[in-house]
Amino acid sequence: MTRxxxxxxxxxxxxxxxxxxxxxxxxxxxxIVAMFVAGFLVIALTLADRNIxxxxxxxxxxxxxxxxxxKFVIAVKRAHDRNIPLWIIAGLYAAAIAREVLIYFGWLQxxxxxxLFSTKGFVSFVITILxxxxxxxxxxxxxxxxxxxxxxRFGPDPLMRA
Numbered sequence: 001m002t003r004x005x006x007x008x009x010x011x012x013x014x015x016x017x018x019x020x021x022x023x024x025x026x027x028x029x030x031x032i033v034a035m036f037v038a039g040f041l042v043i044a045l046t047l048a049d050r051n052i053x054x055x056x057x058x059x060x061x062x063x064x065x066x067x068x069x070x071k072f073v074i075a076v077k078r079a080h081d082r083n084i085p086l087w088i089i090a091g092l093y094a095a096a097i098a099r100e101v102l103i104y105f106g107w108l109q110x111x112x113x114x115x116l117f118s119t120k121g122f123v124s125f126v127i128t129i130l131x132x133x134x135x136x137x138x139x140x141x142x143x144x145x146x147x148x149x150x151x152x153r154f155g156p157d158p159l160m161r162a
Contacts, residue, residue: 008073014081015074016147016158023074031067038063057104068093075138080154081147092138095131102127 007023015023038059045055075089102108103124109115112124150157 008070011073011076011086013077013155014147014152014158015077016081017078017143019158020074020078020142024071027067027070027074031063034063034067068097075142078142080152081158082141082145083148083152083154084141089138092131092134095127096135099127099131 042056042059072089072093075093076086079086079089099108103110107120108124108127109121112121112128115121116125147158150160
């Protein structure tokens with residue numbers, strides 16, 4: 001347990017591709033389980049005739065934010081192995097979060113291709129494509145390319161540790 005707290009407790013250090021994929025898969029699996037549990041709770045409250053509309057967004061945030069943080073830490077540590085600075089990862093996460101906030105407040109559309117020829121639909125489409133392309137490029141960079149050999153400014157090579 002202490003090892004996990006140390007791992008997710010700071011943004012220092014580097015991780016190899018294998019650790020990146022295993023940690024990412026573990027976090028996604030745990031997030032799926034947590035979402036199912038939250039979904040069952042919402043269904044149970046609905047069946048109990050409780051007013052749950054005011055609880056849905058806080059429940060989603062309570063599940064999403066810790067996992068988003070964990071994914072961010074994993075991405076930053078892997079980016080350090082590729083000698084990529086924190087601000088690039090933070091910029092992508094900020095853009096994705098900003099997109100979701102704009103959708104929540106109704107300024108962007110969740111499915112922009114349904115009304116692509118409206119201004120709101122077109123802007124939503126462009127932002128969605130940009131965030132998606134940058135996210136995919138970053139996934140390729142972090143998930144499939146080798147880390148920089150030897151120590152770098154972020155720490156020792158994770159493959160050279162005994």
